[in-house]
Amino acid sequence: xxxxxxxxxxxxxxxxxxxxxxxxxxxxxxxxxxxxxxxxxxxxxxxxxxxxxxxxxxxxxxxxxxxxxxxxxxxxxxxxxxxxxxxxxxxxxxxxxxxxxxxxxxxxxxxxxxxxxxxxxxxxxxxxxxxxxxxxxxxxxxxxxxxxxxxxxxxxxxxxxxxxxxxxxxxxxxxxxxxxxxxxxxxxxxxxxxxxxxxxxxxxxxxxxxxxxxxxxxxxxxxxxxxxxxxxxxxxxxxxxxxxxxxxxxxxxxxxxxxxxxxxxxxxxxxxxxxxxxxxxxxxxxxxxxxxxxxxxxxxxxxxxxxxxxxxxxxxxxxxxxxxxxxxxxxxxxxxxxxxxxxxxxxxxxxxxxxxxxxxxxxxxx
Amino acid sequence: xxxxxxxxxxxxxxxxxxxxxxxxxxxxxxxxxxxxxxxxxxxxxxxxxxxxxxxxxxxxxxxxxxxxxxxxxxxxxxxxxxxxxxxxxxxxxxxxxxxxxxxxxxxxxxxxxxxxxxxxxxxxxxxxxxxxxxxxxxxxxxxxxxxxxxxxxxxxxxxxxxxxxxxxxxxxxxxxxxxxxxxxxxxxxxxxxxxxxxxxxxxxxxxxxxxxxxxxxxxxxxxxxxxxxxxxxxxxxxxxxxxxxxxxxxxxxxxxxxxxxxxxxxxxxxxxxxxxxxxxxxxxxxxxxxxxxxxxxxxxxxxxxxxxxxxxxxxxxxxxxxxxxxxxxxxxxxxxxxxxxxxxxxxxxxxxxxxxxxxxxxxxxxxxxxxxxxxxxxxxxxxxxxxxxxxxxxxxxxxxxxxxxxxxxxxxxxxxxxxxxxxxxxxxxxxxxxxxxxxxxxxxxxxxxxxxxxxxxxxxxxxxxxxxxxxxxxxxxxxxxxxxxxxxxxxxxxxxxxxxxxxxxxxxxxxxxxxxxxxx
Numbered sequence: 001x002x003x004x005x006x007x008x009x010x011x012x013x014x015x016x017x018x019x020x021x022x023x024x025x026x027x028x029x030x031x032x033x034x035x036x037x038x039x040x041x042x043x044x045x046x047x048x049x050x051x052x053x054x055x056x057x058x059x060x061x062x063x064x065x066x067x068x069x070x071x072x073x074x075x076x077x078x079x080x081x082x083x084x085x086x087x088x089x090x091x092x093x094x095x096x097x098x099x100x101x102x103x104x105x106x107x108x109x110x111x112x113x114x115x116x117x118x119x120x121x122x123x124x125x126x127x128x129x130x131x132x133x134x135x136x137x138x139x140x141x142x143x144x145x146x147x148x149x150x151x152x153x154x155x156x157x158x159x160x161x162x163x164x165x166x167x168x169x170x171x172x173x174x175x176x177x178x179x180x181x182x183x184x185x186x187x188x189x190x191x192x193x194x195x196x197x198x199x200x201x202x203x204x205x206x207x208x209x210x211x212x213x214x215x216x217x218x219x220x221x222x223x224x225x226x227x228x229x230x231x232x233x234x235x236x237x238x239x240x241x242x243x244x245x246x247x248x249x250x251x252x253x254x255x256x257x258x259x260x261x262x263x264x265x266x267x268x269x270x271x272x273x274x275x276x277x278x279x280x281x282x283x284x285x286x287x288x289x290x291x292x293x294x295x296x297x298x299x300x301x302x303x304x305x306x307x308x309x310x311x312x313x314x315x316x317x318x319x320x321x322x323x324x325x326x327x328x329x330x331x332x333x334x335x336x337x338x339x340x341x342x343x344x345x346x347x348x349x350x351x352x353x354x355x356x357x358x359x360x361x362x363x364x365x366x
Numbered sequence: 367x368x369x370x371x372x373x374x375x376x377x378x379x380x381x382x383x384x385x386x387x388x389x390x391x392x393x394x395x396x397x398x399x400x401x402x403x404x405x406x407x408x409x410x411x412x413x414x415x416x417x418x419x420x421x422x423x424x425x426x427x428x429x430x431x432x433x434x435x436x437x438x439x440x441x442x443x444x445x446x447x448x449x450x451x452x453x454x455x456x457x458x459x460x461x462x463x464x465x466x467x468x469x470x471x472x473x474x475x476x477x478x479x480x481x482x483x484x485x486x487x488x489x490x491x492x493x494x495x496x497x498x499x500x501x502x503x504x505x506x507x508x509x510x511x512x513x514x515x516x517x518x519x520x521x522x523x524x525x526x527x528x529x530x531x532x533x534x535x536x537x538x539x540x541x542x543x544x545x546x547x548x549x550x551x552x553x554x555x556x557x558x559x560x561x562x563x564x565x566x567x568x569x570x571x572x573x574x575x576x577x578x579x580x581x582x583x584x585x586x587x588x589x590x591x592x593x594x595x596x597x598x599x600x601x602x603x604x605x606x607x608x609x610x611x612x613x614x615x616x617x618x619x620x621x622x623x624x625x626x627x628x629x630x631x632x633x634x635x636x637x638x639x640x641x642x643x644x645x646x647x648x649x650x651x652x653x654x655x656x657x658x659x660x661x662x663x664x665x666x667x668x669x670x671x672x673x674x675x676x677x678x679x680x681x682x683x684x685x686x687x688x689x690x691x692x693x694x695x696x697x698x699x700x701x702x703x704x705x706x707x708x709x710x711x712x713x714x715x716x717x718x719x720x721x722x723x724x725x726x727x728x729x730x731x732x733x734x735x736x737x738x739x740x741x742x743x744x745x746x747x748x749x750x751x752x753x754x755x756x757x758x759x760x761x762x763x764x765x766x767x768x769x770x771x772x773x774x775x776x777x778x779x780x781x782x783x784x785x786x787x788x789x790x791x792x793x794x795x796x797x798x799x800x801x802x803x804x805x806x807x808x809x810x811x812x813x814x815x816x817x818x819x820x821x822x823x824x825x826x827x828x829x830x831x832x833x834x835x836x837x838x839x840x841x842x843x844x845x846x847x848x849x850x851x852x853x854x855x856x857x858x859x860x861x862x863x864x865x866x867x868x869x870x871x872x873x874x875x876x877x878x879x880x881x882x883x884x885x886x
Contacts, residue, residue, distance in 0.1 A: 205743035208736065208739075212736075215729040215732060219725075219727050220740075221689070222687070222718055223740060224708050224799065278731070
C-alpha cells in the first residue's frame with residue numbers, strides 16, 4: 001500500500017513502499033530481488049542444460065523440498081531479525097516427526113488435534129530457548145545448542161524404549177503428498193506461511209518491534225519496547241515452525257528417525273543469509289529467505305546432474321553459498337555507517353548479539 | 367573576505383591553482399564538491415587555514431561541515447576540487463591522507479572493547495616478538511603521552527566502553543593530538559564536556575597551533591569559537607559564505623551567515639506560572655550513583671537540571687525513565703509512579719530522550735519514519751491489529767512539522783540525516799508517545815544554533831500546552847536561559863534549587879562547584 005506517498009521535490013526521495021523503507025530505503029533492487037534473480041539464473045541455466053529439469057514432476061518435487069527449508073527458515077528469519085540465532089531447529093524438526101508418530105500410537109486422537117498438541121509443545125520448547133536467552137542471559141548459540149542436545153537426549157532415552165515408533169499418522173501423510181491441481185499442498189502451506197510471516201513482520205507492531213530490537217536493542221528498550229518479550233516471541237515462533245517443518249517432513253518421508261532434521265541446520269540459516277537478511281539482525285525480509293530456500297533447493301537438485309561426486313557437491317554448494325551471500329550483500333551497497341561510530345552496532349558480531357545487553361552495559365531489569 | 371573563498375562552485379581548475387600561490391603554508395581546500403545521490407552536500411566549499419592557526423569551521427547541521435571534514439581526513443573522496451597542504455596536493459587515498467590529517471570525530475572513532483591505552487596508541491602499538499603486544503610498554507607510553515598533554519588523566523587500563531561520554535571524548539582528542547599529524551581536525555570536541563575539560567581541549571588546540579600545526583576546530587558553541595580561534599569559516603548549504611577574524615564577526619553576523627537569515631532570539635520568553643505538581647520525587651536513590659534526592663516537577667514546567675559531568679544526572683534521568691533500578695517514593699499525578707522499565711514509564715506518559723542518540727535512541731538501519739513511529743505503533747493499528755500505514759504516515763508528518771523536520775525526508779534512512787535532524791526525529795518519537803513528562807538528557811548536544819532555537823521554542827510551546835519537561839544540558843547558559851527553575855546536582859545529591867528570579871550562570875555554577883550557598 002502506497003500510503004499517500006508524498007511526491008518528492010528535488011530535495012529528497014519520496015517515502016517509498018514499506019519494505020524498502022524498513023531496509024533503510026535502499027534505492028536499487030535490494031537483496032531480495034538479487035536472490036530471486038540468482039535462483040532464476042540457476043534454474044534457467046540448468047533447464048537449458050537438461051530440459052527435463054523444468055518438467056512438472058521435477059518442479060513439484062523441488063517445491064516440496066524447498067518447503068521444508070522454507071518453513072524452518074520462517075522461525076530462523078524472525079529470530080535472526082531480532083538479533084538472535086536458533087540452532088535447535090534440526091532437533092525440533094526431528095522431535096516433531098518422531099513425537100507425532102508416538103502420540104498417534106499412544107493417544108489415537110483426531111489428526112488435527114495431535115498436530116496442534118505437538119505444535120504447542122514446539123512453542124513451549126521455543127519458549128525455553130527464549131527464556132534462557134532473555135532471563136538468564138545465556139548467549140543464543142549456547143542456549144539453543146544446549147536445548148537441541150537436550151531434545152536429542154530425550155529422544156534417545158525414550159525412543160529406545162519404543163523402538164518401533166517410526167510410523168507416521170495419516171494426517172501428515174495426506175498433507176505431505178496431497179495436491180491441489182498441479183500444486184502440492186505443501187507448497188500452498190508454505191505460501192500461506194510466507195504471506196502471514198511477511199504481513200506480521202511488516203504490518204504489525206510486533207513485527208516492527210522485531211526489526212527495532214535487532215537493530216539496536218538498547219534504543220528499543222529506552223523507547224519503551226519490551227525487548228525481552230519480543231525476543232521470547234521470536235524463539236516461540238521458531239519452535240512452532242521448526243516443529244511444523246518436522247511434521248510435514250516425516251509425512252513426506254513416511255517415517256521418522258533420529259537424524260531426520262539434521263540436514264536442515266545449515267540450509268535454514270543459509271537461506272536467511274542468502275536472502276540478504278543481516279545476520280546481526282535489524283534488516284532483511286522473509287521473501288529474501290524464500291529466495292534463499294529456492295536457491296539452496298535448486299542447487300542440490302542441479303548439481304547431481306553435472307555428475308559430481310558427493311565431496312565435489314558439498315564443495316560447490318559451499319562456494320556458491322559464500323558467493324551468493326556476497327553477491328546479494330554487494331547489490332545492497334554499503335548502506336551501513338559511513339563513519340566510525342563509538343558503540344558496537346547492535347550485535348556487531350552475530351555470535352554475541354545479546355551479550356552487550358546482558359553484560360555490564362545494560363543495567364536491565366526489564 | 368578571502369578572495370579565493372569567494373570563488374563560486376565548480377570553477378575551472380586553473381583558478382584553483384591560482385589561489386594556491388597566495389598562501390603556500392597551511393591547509394587549503396578549493397572548490398570541493400561532493401554529492402550523495404541527488405543530495406549535494408558540498409557545492410564548491412573553500413577553506414584556507416595557515417599553519418600556527420586555530421581555524422573555526424561553523425555552520426548549521428547539514429551545512430556540510432561533517433562532509434568536508436571527512437573529505438579532508440580521507441574518509442570520503444570528493445567529486446571535484448582539491449585539498450593541498452603547503453601548496454602540495456595531499457593524496458586522497460585514505461591511508462596517505464590520515465598520516466597528514468587527523469580527525470577527532472564527534473561520533474568518536476574509539477574501539478569500545480579495547481583499553482584506553484590501546485585506543486590512544488592505536489596506530490602505533492608497541493609490539494615485540496611475533497607481533498605480540500608489549501603491555502607494560504603500552505601502559506608506560508600511554509602514561510607518558512597523557513603526561514605530555516598535561517592536565518587530564520585516564521586510567522590506561524580502563525576499558526573504553528566503561529568510560530562516561532565526556533572521558534571518551536577527551537580520549538578521542540588525545541588520540542588525535544598524539545598522532546603527530548600536521549593537520550588536526552577537532553569535530554565538536556567539547557560537545558559533551560564540562561567547563562574544565564572544555565578549557566583543557568581549547569588549551570591543547572592553541573598549543574598544537576603554536577607548534578606550527580594547523581588546527582581546524584568545529585563547534586556549535588560560538589563563545590568558545592570566539593575565545594580560541596584566529597579565523598572563522600562559515601559554511602552554509604555546502605558553500606563557504608564567510609571567512610573572517612573573530613573580532614570582525616559579531617554573534618549576530620555569524621548566526622546570520624550560518625542561517626542565511628536573521629534569528630530574532632535563541633531563547634524563547636518564559637511562560638506562565640506552572641500550576642500543581644506532576645511528578646513528586648521523594649528520597650530517590652540509585653545505588654552508588656544518586657541520592658537520596660527529593661524534588662518535584664510542576665505541571666507545564668520546564669525544570670532545568672544542571673550538573674558538572676559525572677555527578678549522577680544521567681542516572682537520575684534514567685531512573686525516572688525506568689531504565690535503572692531505584693529506591694524511593696515517586697508519584698505522578700498523585701498516583702504512585704511505578705516505573706520499573708522504560709515500557710512501564712512510557713505507558714504512564716514519561717519518555718526519555720537519551721544523551722547519546724546514536725547509541726541509545728536511533729535505529730540506524732531504518733528509515734526516519736520507522737524511527738519516529740516505533741514506540742507508538744500500538745496506537746496506529748486498524749482492522750486485524752495491522753498497522754494503518756496511512757495513519758502512520760500522517761501522524762509522523764504531523765509530528766515532523768511540529769519539530770520542524772522536512773516531511774519529504776521521512777523516507778530517508780536516518781543515517782542520512784544531520785545530527786540536528788536526527789535529534790528532531792528522536793523528539794518526534796517522544797511526542798508521538800503523547801507524554802506528560804519529557805526527560806531530556808542533553809538533547810541539544812552537537813546541535814547547531816538554529817536548531818537549538820527551534821528546540822527551545824518547541825519545549826516552551828509544549829509546556830504551555832501542559833506538558834512538563836525535565837531539561838538537562840551540559841551547557842550552563844542553556845539551562846539558565848531556558849528553564850523556569852533549575853535543580854543543581856553535585857555528587858548525586860541536590861546542591862540547590864534556583865528559581866527564575868535568582869537565575870544566573872554564576873549562581874548555578876557556584877552551586878554545582880559547591881561554593882555557593884544552598885538556596886531556596
